Amino acid sequence: MKLFPQTEDSTGSRAMERPSTSPHWGCTPWQELLLAVSLLTFWHLPITAQLTIKSEPFNATQGKDVLLSVYNVPVDVSGYQWYRGERVDRSQLILQYETNSQRVTEGPQYSGRKEIFSNGSLLLRNVRQEDSGFYTIHTITGIETDQASGQFRVFSELPKPFITSNNSHPMEDKDSVKLACEPETPDTTYRWWINGMSLPDSDRIVLTKDNRTLTLLSVTRTNKGPYGCETQNPVSTGRSDPITLDISYGPDPPTISPPDSNYPPGSNLSLSCHAASKPPAQYFWFLPRRPQQSTQVLFIPNIHKHDGGSYICLARNSATNLSRATIKNIVVIEEIAQGLPVGAIAGAVTAALFGVALVATLGYFLFRTRTGRSSVQGDLREHQPPVSTPGHGPSDSSSFQAQRLLLRRQPVTPDGK
Numbered sequence: 001m002k003l004f005p006q007t008e009d010s011t012g013s014r015a016m017e018r019p020s021t022s023p024h025w026g027c028t029p030w031q032e033l034l035l036a037v038s039l040l041t042f043w044h045l046p047i048t049a050q051l052t053i054k055s056e057p058f059n060a061t062q063g064k065d066v067l068l069s070v071y072n073v074p075v076d077v078s079g080y081q082w083y084r085g086e087r088v089d090r091s092q093l094i095l096q097y098e099t100n101s102q103r104v105t106e107g108p109q110y111s112g113r114k115e116i117f118s119n120g121s122l123l124l125r126n127v128r129q130e131d132s133g134f135y136t137i138h139t140i141t142g143i144e145t146d147q148a149s150g151q152f153r154v155f156s157e158l159p160k161p162f163i164t165s166n167n168s169h170p171m172e173d174k175d176s177v178k179l180a181c182e183p184e185t186p187d188t189t190y191r192w193w194i195n196g197m198s199l200p201d202s203d204r205i206v207l208t209k210d211n212r213t214l215t216l217l218s219v220t221r222t223n224k225g226p227y228g229c230e231t232q233n234p235v236s237t238g239r240s241d242p243i244t245l246d247i248s249y250g251p252d253p254p255t256i257s258p259p260d261s262n263y264p265p266g267s268n269l270s271l272s273c274h275a276a277s278k279p280p281a282q283y284f285w286f287l288p289r290r291p292q293q294s295t296q297v298l299f300i301p302n303i304h305k306h307d308g309g310s311y312i313c314l315a316r317n318s319a320t321n322l323s324r325a326t327i328k329n330i331v332v333i334e335e336i337a338q339g340l341p342v343g344a345i346a347g348a349v350t351a352a353l354f355g356v357a358l359v360a361t362l363g364y365f366l367f368r369t370r371t372g373r374s375s376v377q378g379d380l381r382e383h384q385p386p387v388s389t390p391g392h393g394p395s396d397s398s399s400f401q402a403q404r405l406l407l408r409r410q411p412v413t414p415d416g417k
Helices: 029-043 342-368 377-383 395-405
Strands: 006-008 014-016 052-056 059-061 066-071 081-085 094-098 103-106 114-116 121-124 133-141 144-155 164-165 177-182 191-195 205-207 213-218 227-233 236-239 255-256 269-274 281-289 290-293 296-301 309-317 322-332 410-412
Touching: 066 133, 066 144, 081 114, 094 114, 164 227, 177 191, 177 227, 255 322, 269 281, 269 309, 269 322
Parallel strands: 052 144, 059 144, 322 410
Antiparallel strands: 006 014, 052 066, 066 121, 081 094, 081 133, 094 103, 114 121, 133 144, 164 177, 177 213, 191 227, 205 213, 227 236, 255 269, 269 296, 281 290, 281 309, 309 322
């Protein structure tokens, strides 16, 4: 094979011709640039992914297991070390694993609930709240090391909440009620419901900073509920059974029915009295020329002319100690179709004037006193007319005197208005 060209000298012998090119053996400039780029590429090492830790799950339930998985571990790793906290500290060593010998060494922070795997992951069984926090892994690769930190949190599974009240029987417009969502637990969010809906904005509803306690200022009958509370943390949710407030109120001004006021002689008079009240009201009737009656429905058969007059119904609430009264004027007339006789007209006018005078007196009383919290039963016992025999009831003046003594302390409205 001919490697180099040969020339003849003056003696005729052939001599080997030396190459006239440089020692690069004929490389062009662009070939030199390509060679330089290749060398740079060879010496530029690829950037490896960063070592990371992932907790599964991050928010753990007390008593469950947590796995700390390691990602982007070098292929030539020779060992792992797990530490409690965010730094490498021999006093916080949990476990050490050597990949070649598969040897596991326990550290000062080791407990029987922890286990390390050949891929570097750390398993914590039956975690407790004190296990929450940071953990650090330290990897060894030849003479190089790397480390990464991760964390998780442990929460208790919440028990079913329940509601307590500082006043089980509040009174309307008088008492305030404080409701508490129990039990009190750390890292818990509290929410309240009324009638199955979120609480409305109201100046009469006050919540503590943590929302655990709800205060109703000066309750009314519309505040009875039902109320419910909800507790929540990152791993569980609980909802209480609803409760309803037993609010005492009333009585409201009673109404007397039917609305009719004119009755013919010989008919039956039946009047019913009703007042909104909790607990239910007690009812008392004060009648002209008849003894008082403790009944809600008043019934007088075969009425006569002298039965006309002012009928007073008194409603009393024993819990709130309040009483309200209403007057109804009854007129007994002898003729309806053919006109009224003079006597009947005079009786009707007299009854009407008496009712007007009584209403005026009661109006003055209402102006002087706005509440009726005085005891009624004492006056009723003190001024109750004696039981009369048929046809011999107490006089008009004694009945009117009893009414005056009673109404001196009780708000009264004419005919339920």
